[in-house]
Amino acid sequence: MASILDLLNTQTGEQLVDKASAKTSEDKSKVTSVLGMALPLILGAMKRNANDPKGAENLDKALQSDKHNGEILNKLGDKNPEELSDEGSKILNHVLGAKQSGVSKTIAGALNIDEASVNNILEMAAPVIMGLLGQQKRKDNVDASGLSSLLGSVLGSNASHDQSLIESLLDADGDGNVIDDVAGMVFGNKKGKKGGSLLGGMLGGK
Template sequence: MGLIDLLTGNTGNQVAEQAETKFGISKTQVIALLAVAAPLIISYLRKKSQDANEAEALNNALDKDHDGSILNDVSQADARQSEGSSILNHIFGEEKPNVESRLSQNTGISIDKIGPILSMLAPVIMGYIGKEKQQNNVGAGGLGDLLGGILGNASNESRQQHSSPLNDILGSVLGGGNTQSSGNPLNDIIGSVLGGNEQKKQQGGGGLGDILGGFFGK
Protein backbone atom coordinates (compact mmCIF):
# COMPACT_ATOMS: atom_id res chain seq x y z
CA MET A 1 0.00 0.00 0.00
CA GLY A 2 1.38 3.37 -1.00
CA LEU A 3 1.28 6.48 1.17
CA ILE A 4 -1.45 8.02 -0.98
CA ASP A 5 -3.53 4.87 -0.51
CA LEU A 6 -3.23 5.42 3.24
CA LEU A 7 -4.42 9.01 2.87
CA THR A 8 -7.32 8.31 0.51
CA GLY A 9 -8.40 4.79 1.50
CA ASN A 10 -10.57 3.36 4.25
CA THR A 11 -7.96 3.86 6.98
CA GLY A 12 -7.57 7.58 6.37
CA ASN A 13 -11.30 8.12 6.08
CA GLN A 14 -12.15 6.12 9.18
CA VAL A 15 -9.62 7.85 11.42
CA ALA A 16 -10.81 11.21 10.05
CA GLU A 17 -14.38 10.30 10.97
CA GLN A 18 -13.24 9.38 14.48
CA ALA A 19 -11.50 12.72 14.93
CA GLU A 20 -14.47 14.57 13.45
CA THR A 21 -16.78 12.99 16.02
CA LYS A 22 -14.42 13.43 18.96
CA PHE A 23 -13.16 16.96 18.30
CA GLY A 24 -16.00 18.52 16.35
CA ILE A 25 -13.96 19.54 13.31
CA SER A 26 -14.58 18.70 9.68
CA LYS A 27 -13.46 15.40 8.22
CA THR A 28 -11.81 17.24 5.34
CA GLN A 29 -9.60 19.18 7.76
CA VAL A 30 -8.43 15.93 9.36
CA ILE A 31 -7.67 14.34 5.98
CA ALA A 32 -5.71 17.46 4.99
CA LEU A 33 -3.80 17.32 8.28
CA LEU A 34 -3.00 13.64 7.72
CA ALA A 35 -1.78 14.43 4.20
CA VAL A 36 0.61 17.04 5.60
CA ALA A 37 1.60 15.24 8.82
CA ALA A 38 2.38 11.85 7.26
CA PRO A 39 5.19 13.02 4.94
CA LEU A 40 6.45 15.37 7.65
CA ILE A 41 6.72 12.57 10.24
CA ILE A 42 8.26 10.18 7.71
CA SER A 43 10.82 12.82 6.74
CA TYR A 44 11.82 13.48 10.35
CA LEU A 45 12.19 9.73 10.93
CA ARG A 46 14.23 9.41 7.76
CA LYS A 47 16.59 12.09 9.01
CA LYS A 48 16.84 10.47 12.45
CA SER A 49 17.54 7.06 10.92
CA GLN A 50 20.83 8.39 9.54
CA ASP A 51 22.11 7.93 13.10
CA ALA A 52 22.75 4.24 13.78
CA ASN A 53 21.43 4.38 17.35
CA GLU A 54 18.25 6.17 16.29
CA ALA A 55 17.76 3.69 13.46
CA GLU A 56 18.08 0.76 15.86
CA ALA A 57 15.64 2.37 18.31
CA LEU A 58 13.13 3.00 15.51
CA ASN A 59 13.55 -0.54 14.23
CA ASN A 60 12.87 -1.96 17.69
CA ALA A 61 9.83 0.28 18.20
CA LEU A 62 8.35 -0.76 14.86
CA ASP A 63 8.91 -4.45 15.60
CA LYS A 64 7.44 -4.19 19.09
CA ASP A 65 4.53 -1.78 18.77
CA HIS A 66 3.72 -1.06 15.14
CA ASP A 67 2.95 -4.19 13.14
CA GLY A 68 0.32 -2.50 10.99
CA SER A 69 -2.70 -4.04 12.73
CA ILE A 70 -4.00 -0.54 13.46
CA LEU A 71 -4.64 -0.08 9.74
CA ASN A 72 -7.36 -2.73 9.97
CA ASP A 73 -8.70 -1.53 13.32
CA VAL A 74 -8.54 2.25 13.44
CA SER A 75 -10.40 2.32 16.75
CA GLN A 76 -6.89 1.84 18.15
CA ALA A 77 -6.07 5.40 17.07
CA ASP A 78 -8.23 6.91 19.80
CA ALA A 79 -7.17 4.34 22.40
CA ARG A 80 -3.48 4.97 21.63
CA GLN A 81 -3.64 8.77 21.69
CA SER A 82 -1.37 9.00 24.75
CA GLU A 83 1.17 6.77 23.02
CA GLY A 84 0.88 8.98 19.95
CA SER A 85 1.79 12.03 22.00
CA SER A 86 4.96 10.30 23.21
CA ILE A 87 5.82 9.35 19.62
CA LEU A 88 5.52 12.98 18.51
CA ASN A 89 7.61 14.18 21.46
CA HIS A 90 10.41 11.88 20.39
CA ILE A 91 10.15 12.66 16.67
CA PHE A 92 9.92 16.44 16.89
CA GLY A 93 11.57 17.11 20.26
CA GLU A 94 11.79 20.80 21.09
CA GLU A 95 10.41 21.65 17.64
CA LYS A 96 7.00 20.15 18.47
CA PRO A 97 5.32 23.46 19.51
CA ASN A 98 6.48 25.10 16.27
CA VAL A 99 5.30 22.13 14.21
CA GLU A 100 1.88 22.23 15.86
CA SER A 101 1.62 25.99 15.40
CA ARG A 102 2.48 25.81 11.69
CA LEU A 103 0.07 22.95 11.07
CA SER A 104 -2.67 24.75 12.99
CA GLN A 105 -2.20 27.87 10.89
CA ASN A 106 -2.26 25.95 7.61
CA THR A 107 -5.20 23.64 8.33
CA GLY A 108 -7.38 26.00 10.34
CA ILE A 109 -7.54 23.48 13.20
CA SER A 110 -7.32 25.33 16.52
CA ILE A 111 -4.06 25.06 18.45
CA ASP A 112 -5.79 23.35 21.39
CA LYS A 113 -6.99 20.52 19.12
CA ILE A 114 -4.07 20.11 16.73
CA GLY A 115 -1.88 18.26 19.26
CA PRO A 116 -4.50 15.69 20.32
CA ILE A 117 -5.49 15.03 16.70
CA LEU A 118 -1.86 14.57 15.66
CA SER A 119 -1.52 12.16 18.59
CA MET A 120 -4.37 10.10 17.11
CA LEU A 121 -2.77 10.10 13.68
CA ALA A 122 0.79 9.25 14.79
CA PRO A 123 0.16 5.56 15.66
CA VAL A 124 -1.62 5.14 12.31
CA ILE A 125 1.37 6.57 10.43
CA MET A 126 3.78 4.44 12.47
CA GLY A 127 1.62 1.39 11.81
CA TYR A 128 1.84 2.09 8.09
CA ILE A 129 5.64 2.35 8.29
CA GLY A 130 5.79 -0.85 10.35
CA LYS A 131 3.74 -2.75 7.79
CA GLU A 132 5.93 -1.52 4.95
CA LYS A 133 9.01 -2.56 6.93
CA GLN A 134 7.64 -6.07 7.39
CA GLN A 135 6.59 -6.46 3.77
CA ASN A 136 10.00 -5.32 2.53
CA ASN A 137 11.93 -7.33 5.14
CA VAL A 138 13.94 -4.28 6.20
CA GLY A 139 16.17 -4.00 9.26
CA ALA A 140 17.60 -0.97 11.01
CA GLY A 141 20.20 -0.38 8.32
CA GLY A 142 17.60 -0.13 5.57
CA LEU A 143 15.10 2.18 7.23
CA GLY A 144 16.44 5.35 5.64
CA ASP A 145 16.06 3.90 2.16
CA LEU A 146 12.61 2.51 3.00
CA LEU A 147 11.35 5.87 4.25
CA GLY A 148 12.89 7.69 1.31
CA GLY A 149 11.25 5.22 -1.03
CA ILE A 150 7.84 5.79 0.54
CA LEU A 151 8.16 9.52 -0.07
CA GLY A 152 9.61 9.07 -3.55
CA ASN A 153 6.82 6.75 -4.65
CA ALA A 154 4.22 9.14 -3.24
CA SER A 155 5.84 12.01 -5.13
CA ASN A 156 5.74 10.09 -8.40
CA GLU A 157 2.11 9.13 -7.86
CA SER A 158 1.06 12.64 -6.86
CA ARG A 159 2.52 14.10 -10.05
CA GLN A 160 0.26 11.77 -12.02
CA GLN A 161 -2.83 12.78 -10.03
CA HIS A 162 -3.03 16.49 -10.75
CA SER A 163 -6.80 16.36 -10.40
CA SER A 164 -8.01 14.14 -7.56
CA PRO A 165 -10.41 14.26 -4.60
CA LEU A 166 -7.44 14.54 -2.21
CA ASN A 167 -6.03 17.52 -4.10
CA ASP A 168 -9.48 19.11 -4.02
CA ILE A 169 -9.55 18.70 -0.23
CA LEU A 170 -6.02 20.05 0.18
CA GLY A 171 -6.76 22.96 -2.09
CA SER A 172 -9.86 23.95 -0.14
CA VAL A 173 -8.33 23.50 3.32
CA LEU A 174 -4.76 24.68 2.71
CA GLY A 175 -5.44 27.37 0.14
CA GLY A 176 -4.58 25.66 -3.12
CA GLY A 177 -5.84 28.66 -5.03
CA ASN A 178 -2.66 30.50 -4.10
CA THR A 179 -1.13 31.74 -7.34
CA GLN A 180 2.28 30.53 -6.20
CA SER A 181 1.05 26.96 -5.85
CA SER A 182 1.58 24.53 -8.70
CA GLY A 183 -2.12 23.65 -8.63
CA ASN A 184 -1.18 20.19 -7.33
CA PRO A 185 -1.14 20.66 -3.53
CA LEU A 186 -0.12 17.11 -2.64
CA ASN A 187 2.83 17.24 -5.01
CA ASP A 188 3.84 20.60 -3.53
CA ILE A 189 3.75 19.15 -0.01
CA ILE A 190 5.77 16.03 -0.80
CA GLY A 191 8.12 17.97 -3.06
CA SER A 192 8.94 20.39 -0.27
CA VAL A 193 9.92 17.47 1.97
CA LEU A 194 12.11 15.88 -0.67
CA GLY A 195 13.56 19.09 -2.09
CA GLY A 196 14.15 21.34 0.92
CA ASN A 197 15.52 24.77 0.06
CA GLU A 198 15.97 23.99 -3.61
CA GLN A 199 12.33 23.05 -3.97
CA LYS A 200 11.31 26.29 -2.28
CA LYS A 201 13.43 28.32 -4.68
CA GLN A 202 11.85 26.63 -7.67
CA GLN A 203 8.38 27.40 -6.34
CA GLY A 204 9.20 30.99 -5.58
CA GLY A 205 8.34 30.68 -1.90
CA GLY A 206 5.10 31.48 -0.16
CA GLY A 207 3.05 28.74 -1.82
CA LEU A 208 1.94 25.37 -0.57
CA GLY A 209 5.47 24.06 -0.85
CA ASP A 210 6.43 26.27 2.08
CA ILE A 211 4.05 24.41 4.40
CA LEU A 212 6.62 21.69 4.92
CA GLY A 213 9.63 23.30 3.29
CA GLY A 214 9.83 25.74 6.18
CA PHE A 215 10.60 22.90 8.56
CA PHE A 216 13.60 21.75 6.54
CA GLY A 217 14.94 24.95 5.04
CA LYS A 218 16.59 26.21 8.21
Protein backbone atom coordinates in the same frame (compact mmCIF):
# COMPACT_ATOMS: atom_id res chain seq x y z
CA MET B 1 1.54 2.19 -1.55
CA ALA B 2 2.75 5.01 -3.81
CA SER B 3 3.04 7.45 -0.94
CA ILE B 4 1.84 8.05 2.60
CA LEU B 5 -0.90 10.36 1.29
CA ASP B 6 -2.54 7.44 -0.51
CA LEU B 7 -3.46 6.28 2.99
CA LEU B 8 -6.10 9.02 3.04
CA ASN B 9 -7.95 7.28 0.21
CA THR B 10 -8.18 3.96 2.05
CA GLN B 11 -10.69 2.68 4.58
CA THR B 12 -8.05 3.11 7.29
CA GLY B 13 -7.58 6.74 6.26
CA GLU B 14 -11.32 7.36 6.32
CA GLN B 15 -11.59 5.82 9.79
CA LEU B 16 -8.71 7.99 11.02
CA VAL B 17 -10.39 11.12 9.65
CA ASP B 18 -13.73 10.12 11.20
CA LYS B 19 -12.20 9.47 14.62
CA ALA B 20 -10.10 12.64 14.60
CA SER B 21 -13.07 14.71 13.46
CA ALA B 22 -15.25 13.30 16.25
CA LYS B 23 -12.55 13.86 18.88
CA THR B 24 -11.70 17.44 17.84
CA SER B 25 -15.15 18.54 16.54
CA GLU B 26 -13.34 19.79 13.43
CA ASP B 27 -14.81 19.40 9.95
CA LYS B 28 -13.60 16.27 8.15
CA SER B 29 -12.18 18.34 5.29
CA LYS B 30 -9.98 20.27 7.74
CA VAL B 31 -8.85 17.06 9.42
CA THR B 32 -7.92 15.69 5.99
CA SER B 33 -5.92 18.84 5.22
CA VAL B 34 -4.09 18.60 8.55
CA LEU B 35 -3.24 14.95 7.86
CA GLY B 36 -2.12 15.85 4.35
CA MET B 37 0.48 18.18 5.82
CA ALA B 38 1.28 16.21 8.96
CA LEU B 39 1.84 12.70 7.56
CA PRO B 40 4.79 13.68 5.31
CA LEU B 41 6.23 15.88 8.07
CA ILE B 42 6.16 13.09 10.66
CA LEU B 43 7.72 10.70 8.17
CA GLY B 44 10.28 13.33 7.20
CA ALA B 45 11.26 13.72 10.84
CA MET B 46 11.55 9.94 11.18
CA LYS B 47 13.75 9.85 8.09
CA ARG B 48 16.00 12.53 9.51
CA ASN B 49 16.33 10.55 12.73
CA ALA B 50 16.99 7.33 10.80
CA ASN B 51 19.88 8.94 8.94
CA ASP B 52 21.74 8.72 12.24
CA PRO B 53 22.77 5.13 13.10
CA LYS B 54 21.60 5.47 16.71
CA GLY B 55 18.29 6.97 15.59
CA ALA B 56 17.82 4.18 13.06
CA GLU B 57 18.54 1.57 15.73
CA ASN B 58 15.97 3.11 18.10
CA LEU B 59 13.30 3.28 15.40
CA ASP B 60 14.03 -0.27 14.29
CA LYS B 61 13.65 -1.49 17.86
CA ALA B 62 10.31 0.32 18.21
CA LEU B 63 9.01 -1.08 14.91
CA GLN B 64 9.87 -4.63 16.01
CA SER B 65 7.27 -4.33 18.77
CA ASP B 66 4.08 -6.32 18.24
CA LYS B 67 2.30 -3.04 18.91
CA HIS B 68 3.49 -1.81 15.50
CA ASN B 69 3.02 -4.97 13.42
CA GLY B 70 0.41 -3.35 11.18
CA GLU B 71 -2.62 -4.83 12.91
CA ILE B 72 -3.90 -1.33 13.64
CA LEU B 73 -4.47 -0.77 9.92
CA ASN B 74 -7.19 -3.42 9.96
CA LYS B 75 -8.61 -2.69 13.39
CA LEU B 76 -8.53 1.10 13.57
CA GLY B 77 -12.32 1.24 13.74
CA ASP B 78 -12.21 -0.63 17.06
CA LYS B 79 -9.56 1.59 18.63
CA ASN B 80 -10.43 4.05 21.38
CA PRO B 81 -9.48 7.64 20.36
CA GLU B 82 -7.92 8.29 23.78
CA GLU B 83 -5.84 5.14 23.45
CA LEU B 84 -4.59 6.34 20.05
CA SER B 85 -3.76 9.78 21.41
CA ASP B 86 -1.87 8.43 24.42
CA GLU B 87 0.23 6.15 22.25
CA GLY B 88 0.69 8.84 19.62
CA SER B 89 1.87 11.37 22.18
CA LYS B 90 4.71 9.04 23.18
CA ILE B 91 5.65 8.42 19.55
CA LEU B 92 5.70 12.13 18.65
CA ASN B 93 7.77 12.91 21.73
CA HIS B 94 10.44 10.55 20.38
CA VAL B 95 10.13 11.66 16.76
CA LEU B 96 9.63 15.43 17.01
CA GLY B 97 10.57 16.24 20.60
CA ALA B 98 10.60 19.98 21.21
CA LYS B 99 9.82 20.62 17.53
CA GLN B 100 6.25 19.33 17.89
CA SER B 101 4.95 22.66 19.13
CA GLY B 102 6.41 24.52 16.15
CA VAL B 103 5.04 21.97 13.69
CA SER B 104 1.55 22.15 15.22
CA LYS B 105 1.67 25.94 15.33
CA THR B 106 2.66 26.17 11.69
CA ILE B 107 -0.01 23.76 10.45
CA ALA B 108 -2.63 25.48 12.62
CA GLY B 109 -1.67 28.87 11.19
CA ALA B 110 -1.65 27.64 7.60
CA LEU B 111 -5.07 26.02 7.84
CA ASN B 112 -6.72 28.40 10.33
CA ILE B 113 -7.46 25.60 12.76
CA ASP B 114 -7.05 25.36 16.53
CA GLU B 115 -3.55 24.29 17.55
CA ALA B 116 -4.89 21.88 20.17
CA SER B 117 -6.92 20.16 17.45
CA VAL B 118 -3.82 19.83 15.29
CA ASN B 119 -1.97 18.23 18.21
CA ASN B 120 -4.81 15.75 18.70
CA ILE B 121 -4.88 14.85 15.01
CA LEU B 122 -1.10 14.36 14.93
CA GLU B 123 -1.24 12.15 18.01
CA MET B 124 -3.98 9.96 16.54
CA ALA B 125 -2.11 9.62 13.25
CA ALA B 126 1.25 8.61 14.76
CA PRO B 127 0.29 5.01 15.74
CA VAL B 128 -1.15 4.49 12.26
CA ILE B 129 2.14 5.61 10.68
CA MET B 130 4.10 3.29 12.96
CA GLY B 131 1.77 0.40 12.09
CA LEU B 132 2.23 1.08 8.39
CA LEU B 133 6.02 1.19 8.73
CA GLY B 134 6.10 -1.90 10.96
CA GLN B 135 4.02 -3.85 8.47
CA GLN B 136 6.21 -2.77 5.54
CA LYS B 137 9.39 -3.52 7.51
CA ARG B 138 8.22 -7.08 8.09
CA LYS B 139 7.04 -7.52 4.52
CA ASP B 140 10.36 -6.34 3.03
CA ASN B 141 12.54 -7.77 5.82
CA VAL B 142 14.17 -4.36 6.40
CA ASP B 143 16.73 -3.90 9.18
CA ALA B 144 17.95 -0.67 10.80
CA SER B 145 20.32 0.13 7.94
CA GLY B 146 17.46 0.04 5.44
CA LEU B 147 14.98 2.19 7.35
CA SER B 148 15.97 5.49 5.75
CA SER B 149 15.35 4.00 2.31
CA LEU B 150 12.04 2.51 3.46
CA LEU B 151 10.91 5.86 4.84
CA GLY B 152 11.86 7.57 1.59
CA SER B 153 9.79 5.04 -0.29
CA VAL B 154 6.74 5.55 1.91
CA LEU B 155 7.15 9.32 1.59
CA GLY B 156 6.56 8.83 -2.12
CA SER B 157 8.26 9.75 -5.33
CA ASN B 158 8.11 13.48 -4.57
CA ALA B 159 10.00 13.13 -1.31
CA SER B 160 13.26 14.53 -2.68
CA HIS B 161 11.51 17.56 -4.15
CA ASP B 162 9.66 18.43 -0.98
CA GLN B 163 12.28 17.31 1.52
CA SER B 164 13.83 20.77 1.73
CA LEU B 165 10.51 22.21 2.88
CA ILE B 166 10.14 19.46 5.45
CA GLU B 167 13.67 20.20 6.66
CA SER B 168 12.95 23.93 6.92
CA LEU B 169 9.84 23.34 9.00
CA LEU B 170 11.55 20.88 11.31
CA ASP B 171 14.40 23.36 11.76
CA ALA B 172 12.05 26.31 12.29
CA ASP B 173 12.43 28.24 15.51
CA GLY B 174 8.73 28.96 15.80
CA ASP B 175 8.80 32.47 14.36
CA GLY B 176 6.13 31.53 11.84
CA ASN B 177 8.17 32.43 8.75
CA VAL B 178 7.55 29.07 7.13
CA ILE B 179 3.76 29.26 7.36
CA ASP B 180 3.41 30.71 3.85
CA ASP B 181 5.61 27.97 2.41
CA VAL B 182 3.67 25.24 4.17
CA ALA B 183 0.38 26.76 3.06
CA GLY B 184 1.78 26.60 -0.47
CA MET B 185 2.05 22.84 -0.06
CA VAL B 186 -1.69 22.74 0.47
CA PHE B 187 -3.06 25.50 -1.69
CA GLY B 188 -0.34 26.11 -4.25
CA ASN B 189 1.77 24.21 -6.76
CA LYS B 190 -1.28 22.47 -8.18
CA LYS B 191 -0.61 23.55 -11.76
CA GLY B 192 2.36 23.42 -14.00
CA LYS B 193 4.48 21.17 -11.81
CA LYS B 194 4.98 17.81 -13.41
CA GLY B 195 5.63 15.96 -10.18
CA GLY B 196 2.82 17.55 -8.22
CA SER B 197 3.05 18.81 -4.69
CA LEU B 198 2.90 16.70 -1.54
CA LEU B 199 -0.84 17.17 -1.54
CA GLY B 200 -1.33 17.04 -5.29
CA GLY B 201 -3.00 13.66 -5.26
CA MET B 202 -5.36 14.56 -2.46
CA LEU B 203 -6.40 17.81 -4.12
CA GLY B 204 -6.89 16.28 -7.54
CA GLY B 205 -3.49 17.16 -8.99
CA LYS B 206 -1.14 14.76 -10.68
